[in-house]
Amino acid sequence: MGKGVRVVWVAALAGAGFVPAVAHAQLNDPKPGQGAPQSAPQAPQDATASDPQQAAPIVTDKAFEEALPKLSDDINAPLEPLGGFQKPAATPNAAPSAAPTAPATPVLQAPAVVDEQGFAAAGPEAPEMAAPLPPLAEFKVAPVADTADDSDKAPTIRYTTEVDGLAELRLDDEFRSLSALQHGKGKAANAAMVSARAREDEKLALRLMKSLGYYDGTASSSIAQNPPNSGNLRATIVASPGKLYRLGSVRIESDPTNPPGLLDRELNLNPGDPIQADRVLGAEANVSLRMPQQGYPFIELGQRDIVLDDATHTGDYTLPVTLGPRASFGEIQTAGRRQVFTPEHINIFRRYREGQIYDSRKIDDLRQALIATGLFSTVSVEPQRTGKPGPDGTEQVDLLVRQVAGKARTLAGELGYSTGQGIKAQASWAHRNLFPPEGALTVSSILGTQEQALTTTFRRSNAGKRDRTFLLTASLNHQDYDAFEAFTTTLSARISRDSTPIWQKRWTYYYGAELVGSNEDRYNYSLGKRDRGTWLIAAIPTFLGYDTSDDLLNPTRGYRIKANLSAETSVRGSVRPYARGMLEVDGYYPVTSSIVLAGRVRAGSITGVSRDDLPPSRRYYGGGGGSVRGFGYQELGPRSPDDKPVGGRSFNEFGIEARYRFGNYGIVPFLDAGQVYEGTMPTGRNLRFGAGIGGRLYTNFGPLRIDVATPIARKPGESKIALYISIGQAF
Template sequence: MAFGSKIGNRPLRKRVGRIDRGSRRRRVRNGVRAVWVFALAGAGFVPAIAHAQMGDAKPGQGAPAQPLPQPAPTGSIVRPPVVDPQTPIVPDAIFDQSLPKLSEDINAPLEPLQSFDKPKTPAATTATAAKPEPAAPSAAEGQAFAPLGSVPAEMEAPLPSLAEFKVDPAAAPVDDDSENAPAIRYTTAVTGLDKLRLEDRFEDLSALFQGKGKAANAAMVAARAREDEKLALRLMRSLGYYDGTATSLIEQTPPNSGSVRATIAVTPGTLYRLGTVRIESGATVPPGLLDRELNLNPGDPIQADRVLGAEANVSLRLPQQGYPFVEVGQRDILLDDATHTGDYTLPVTLGPRASFGSVQTAGARQVFDVDHINIFRRYREGAIYDSRKVDDLRQALIATGLFSTVAVEPKRTGEAGPDGTEKVDLLVTQLAGKPRTLAGELGYSTGQGIKLQASWTHRNLFPPEGALTVSSILGTQEQALTTTFRRSNAGMRDRTLLVIASLNHADYDAFESYTTTLSARISRDSTPIWQKRWTYYYGAELVGSNEDRYNFNLGKRDRGTWLIAAIPTFLGYDTSDDLLNPTRGYRIKANASAETSVRGSVRPYARTMVEVDGYYPVASNIVLAGRARFGSINGVSRDELPPSRRYYSGGGGSVRGFGYQELGPRSPDGRAVGGRSFNEFGIEARYRFGNYGIVPFLDAGQVYEGVMPTGRNLRFGAGIGGRLYTNFGPLRIDVATPIARKKNESKIALYISIGQAF
């Protein structure tokens, strides 16, 4: 908020000199007398005023009146009469007698002119009684005013009634952008704001700059310049320059060219600083809490953002330290023009120091009872009130996705708490939202073809937070049907129980499989609303799969059925700033799964994988992102592994430029066979402008038959991508090509999906 004559909503008061009412009264009286002198002269009493004194001689004490000068004959030289400078032209007695009677009350309103009597010619004095009154000289001779002619009838007619006047305002001029509309061009110059570094802010708000150098006429340019004067004053006052001035000048450059130059000249004046800083409030625990959180000190410039930020900090920080009902009043700043300082006063109503009580619920359509809400709490009853804990509870409730609206507010109880505090309950007001969700996703990538995913979810079919999801995949190379039961916050906040049953058919170049899966896991996951630093899961998995493979012992492809039991685990650490579109930080992920495959005999083995992603902003709109991923399978030969449990590389989420699962060893029929280890690397430069982005990238990777990745024979893919940033994440389109392409490899690979590659 800019500081003008007010800071916030409180007026700034400036000390001014006291006005002397007696002096004013004298000035008013002398002014009235002077007016009547000229009025008498106009009425013929004084044809020409050579000298006049007012207020020096008392009535009756002036010198005798001198004879009025006689008009000279036509053509003769007129010499002015010799007049004594000390002698008044009209004696004071005659002058005072000619004046209308005025009210004795100096503050009374002036009487209307119609009530005054027309002045009469005073009786001749002894010196002029014997002489006849001279004839009035003609207007041609310049000795008197010409007589008034006849008054027009319109002037003597009565004024019309006010009701007959049209009071509708004139229509505002309409901007006309047509080619025939009269317009002028103008340029704008601003001086003086550069010292305060306000030029950019002024240009953003300026009426002249927003006009883009075009106006219908010069009057419009002048009106914009006047608005910019006020703007410059507001901007200066927002930085503490309350004596600043701003003037505008409109001129044609060059003259008569139709081109106008508008100049706004600014003089900041002297910077005002805080004099005294005083907070009107009760005592706090600990002492000095308000002074520390306000952090305004004598000598600080009186800047709008500095003052408002300090007051906002009080409103924010006091509820975090036991004062949920604190109220910051209206500030008062008294400016002193002499010292260029302002004395600052802020009233603050603290309210009681509070501690946490119990949870209460309200609402027509409630989702959770008190017992389930208590699972979300990260505080204990009796602890000092902290608004951050309340915000955390509110966020956790919102993250469930079950509410249309939910509010968490402190409520006074009047009950005494520990350490002299008052217990404060939290009132959770609930309004249930629609529990069902229908979602869909469409993607395409080279090697996987088109993939359409659809899902139906009831988020609270088994209260509390027992969700059922039925999803399907329809694609050119994959079809699946999956049913998922999910219990969120299962007995503990952020703990999830997941049970999955699925049927899947996959037909890729590497293998074709029909798979049935039944799995269960307990996890702690991140969501777009509630991103967590540590995530994990552990569980059990039972898989039955019928797959084809290339049998190197037989030298041909055959099919087989495997029964696979696994205990998968995962641990992740995430410091990134966003789940779907990170711009800084890093992520570390580690997977380990103890598995056993049964096909005639039991063959136990272990699958492991580690991934590290990093994000570094090199500029405000450019992010450098990198990824490294490694995997290994120990305890079994490659040919004894089911093809679906081997490692593959290539594709939109792996090494772009290659088809899905295209890298690595190949069978004699030219199809990928997978391996027991792999490594992948990727680097991107994510350039964003508005809601769009361009991403050049380089990926590398390889799959190996051995247990450990060697890093030899890396294959590279390069390309460029486009991004459309939406409120649910970026829409990604990547085009890539292999470097040093080999026979039968993809020439161009295209990937369309939601979310960044990593």
């Protein structure tokens, strides 16, 4: 039995990897004088059966040490292979407790074929592993259908928010506009989300209190069911501001200014003022804005320092300032890949003289004037230090104008319709700098059912002086209206100062000369029928305007005054000089932020000539989209025996609108009145009224106008409904 026990332990050690060495040591250790072990040795008695204290070891320590494989003395050497290792075959259906009854001859069987690392060779490969992969195009990429039940949605809890302690500081509205709880609109997936929002609102309450100078303020939040056991929550934010901190001392670290105390005056922070964030930031911004307006273009503000004292609840304020040199205006320099203007032409735009104290407002004005030319893709004006001394201890600062030319050619179009004038399409092509500097050539045309025209215009902007424009125009025009039909040729020259949407001016004017040749038909009262005639007209037109409105295309407040006076002479057989004059006043008053009342009064007079000696195209007419709406174009006033308008020598017009705007749309109810008279002065009698409503679509280039109106107390032959479509307000 002893030999069997030893084999059992050897077999057990085989499972741990020690079998080959130990078995070799035991089976190749014959007794002295013997060449080989006996074939059938007697098994000794089990020593442990009679005396456990005297039991001999199964494997002696010396035999165990000798059986261990020799290892390299180098600890960094790779591990030796486990040569000869074989994994014992499992005995199927073997009872775990069965003891072997024969010598462990299975241990001595030839080892199975093993790989280099001592593992049994792999079996044959499965056919599926050797098969080629399917083509990529046959691979199914359709997502698995979502079989989730839509009814199993995430639960939603509702909550309310209460804020305590901020209303006294007038922070309640600002807190609610920034609150995470408020932005959640009273809904959350779970209570943890409500709690997280409440913690964010705690931090918000602290920031808001500190922004007003309450640096000892505290804020806490709590979540409770409301009512109890209902599942609905109430989130409560409680803020306690504590004591208000005020400025203790105010100190500016800077070089002295000229005049002295300039920085202190512009900062305007004083001991005792609350340490409010918006007030401090606003004071520093005022320094950055105002100092460049008073000769310091290179000023730089450092990082402020406020040292709080929780005992006195005060804070000492310190602001380092790098003042830079006091500057005066120098020369104009230019830079850029595609320059438009030379320094000499840019000097026309400036509203300062060299040597004057630097003022950033003059720089903004110069940049705005350059932008208003429309010739630049980008343009900037930057002060540049020169190191050259200027007057009164200043340093001369040049202005660097960086310019990149924009597209000089423009195509534009406009389409409109009104009762009496029909459809009118206008198109124009312009090269804004064909004759540098700022010499533009424009060719425009009108194609309408009752008017056709072709006009060529040369325009020199900023002609020798800022905002002064020289205009030379030649045009051919055909008009065919109920009042007259005219073929007209016009040559005109004008010098003007005009407003533009970018550069709206308070005072505007023009003066010039016109030479007009016109062939027109008229009703000849002497003959009792219509006939045609040709007139040669020379005129010296003038205009003066004053504008306080806030917008050129869509005014909402202010007023405008316009006056026209033209000295003219008409030649048809004899010379007949006369004068044409007109005065207009427009006013705009905002009733609310969305409603504007707009009103207009206009009157005109022609003196020095009888109506029948005037060319029909030079008379006054009333009615239409720019006059009294509800009536057709030129429909108001005296009529000839053939029931066509003949015009007059005077007129008056009145209009009022209520412009209601919502977003980019508007509704405008209106009432107009007016009349045309044969005499030289408007009498105000027999006024005709028109009423209607309009729609507005507000765009970035002005409002698109659609007006529908009807005459009040309509007479036979007058329009029932008048429609007007155009760009811009009626006045």
